[in-house]
Amino acid sequence: MLRRIDVSTIRKNPNAGRQVYLHAGQVTCRDTWDLGDRIETRIRALAEPSDQDVVVETAYRDGRPPKEPRLIRQSQEREVSRVHTMEPEPDYLFKFEKLEVRCVHCGKAFDYSEMESDAVEADEDGWPYTAEICPHCKAHEPLAVQVREETIEAALKRAGRKGD
Numbered sequence: 001m002l003r004r005i006d007v008s009t010i011r012k013n014p015n016a017g018r019q020v021y022l023h024a025g026q027v028t029c030r031d032t033w034d035l036g037d038r039i040e041t042r043i044r045a046l047a048e049p050s051d052q053d054v055v056v057e058t059a060y061r062d063g064r065p066p067k068e069p070r071l072i073r074q075s076q077e078r079e080v081s082r083v084h085t086m087e088p089e090p091d092y093l094f095k096f097e098k099l100e101v102r103c104v105h106c107g108k109a110f111d112y113s114e115m116e117s118d119a120v121e122a123d124e125d126g127w128p129y130t131a132e133i134c135p136h137c138k139a140h141e142p143l144a145v146q147v148r149e150e151t152i153e154a155a156l157k158r159a160g161r162k163g164d
């Protein structure tokens with residue numbers, strides 16, 4: 001099912017091409033391990049499962065033999081200084097046409113723009129994804145068909161405009 005762009009709403013974005021920066025708080029986990037001959041503190045980012053632990057502090061103890069790591073302290077902290085670079089602002093702003101869809105769970109029809117979503121779920125790899133939620137019965141994945149959104153390039157072509 002295609003969700004078409006309302007070509008009468010297409011206009012140039014006055015901020016086209018500009019980069020947006022966000023300060024996102026990243027939660028990091030700080031573990032302190034007793035390894036016998038040394039005390040080691042490691043941090044890792046909780047939101048990035050591929051990231052390795054980073055050793056940030058090591059205190060050696062002379063004369064002691066190494067032993068199995070024993071966790072002696074654990075804490076979480078939120079780092080607020082990290083800067084994420086977002087995609088550049090798009091060239092055009094637009095709205096979509098109304099698209100009536102029907103929930104397979106409760107049978108009620110609604111406009112696709114009323115669809116609710118929830119990004120707290122994780123896929124098999126542990127990454128969050130956005131689940132669609134019926135605005136009436138709150139069931140997840142309420143549509144039997146996949147909704148595809150028309151690209152702005154296709155809409156401009158359909159309207160006979162060429163990136164004016």
Ligand SMILES: [Zn+2]
Nearest residue numbers: 103106134137
């Ligand atoms: Zn429903």
